[in-house]
Amino acid sequence: MMMKEISLHVLDIIQNSIAAQASFIEICIEISHECDKLLVSVSDNGCGMDEQLRKRVENPYATSRTTRKVGLGIPMFKASAEAAGGMFSLTSKLGEGTCIQAGYKLSHWDCPPLGDIAQTVYTSVICNENINFLYLHRVDAREFRFDTREIRRTLGEDVPFNLPEVMAWIKEYLAEGIHTLYGGA
Numbered sequence: 001m002m003m004k005e006i007s008l009h010v011l012d013i014i015q016n017s018i019a020a021q022a023s024f025i026e027i028c029i030e031i032s033h034e035c036d037k038l039l040v041s042v043s044d045n046g047c048g049m050d051e052q053l054r055k056r057v058e059n060p061y062a063t064s065r066t067t068r069k070v071g072l073g074i075p076m077f078k079a080s081a082e083a084a085g086g087m088f089s090l091t092s093k094l095g096e097g098t099c100i101q102a103g104y105k106l107s108h109w110d111c112p113p114l115g116d117i118a119q120t121v122y123t124s125v126i127c128n129e130n131i132n133f134l135y136l137h138r139v140d141a142r143e144f145r146f147d148t149r150e151i152r153r154t155l156g157e158d159v160p161f162n163l164p165e166v167m168a169w170i171k172e173y174l175a176e177g178i179h180t181l182y183g184g185a
């Protein structure tokens, strides 16, 4: 069984949302030690999938003939959650968007590390200026919220994210926010 960090699965799923022409992507990480659970969700307002594609995507080996290539990003994410005593769900509506959720049992032997989620969010935000991102990260009673719409308002709508100072600020803001969630000062 592959042990891919959860943040790398999230990066894969965000790439799907970008390919689906989303203008808004919401990433949510919720860790509860009391419930022994880690929940991840990625929702987008992209092109969505019809029922036939959705079925094929979740179960790529089930169909014998395909007219177009279907990758393994989603099945691998699903397998990783299911291997760690968790759950997986994909809901999608053509023309409206897609929501992918995965749950892991924290104490499970096969629960992968979260990995560098700050890097995943940072890369996605910096490389996709035309997309708004909302990133919510909860650990027990603490919450960190990062919303590019608020940041644009603060910086001014005409300030690009790919200026070195802005990039450094975003990187620092994410790192600090996540550090604080895990008990850092």
Ligand SMILES: Nc1ncnc2c1ncn2[C@@H]1O[C@H](COP(=O)(O)OP(=O)(O)O)[C@@H](O)[C@H]1O
Pocket: 012, 016, 017, 020, 044, 046, 047, 048, 049, 057, 069, 070, 071, 072, 073, 074, 075, 097, 098
């Ligand atoms: N968020 C999404 N919105 C619309 N279609 C999606 C989305 N995520 C996945 N898909 C569809 O499912 C297919 C399979 O996704 P995935 O398993 O990640 O493999 P790959 O991205 O390599 O094709 C994609 O090619 C795309 O057609």
Ligand SMILES: [Mg+2]
Pocket: 012, 013, 015, 016, 071, 073, 074
């Ligand atoms: Mg993919």
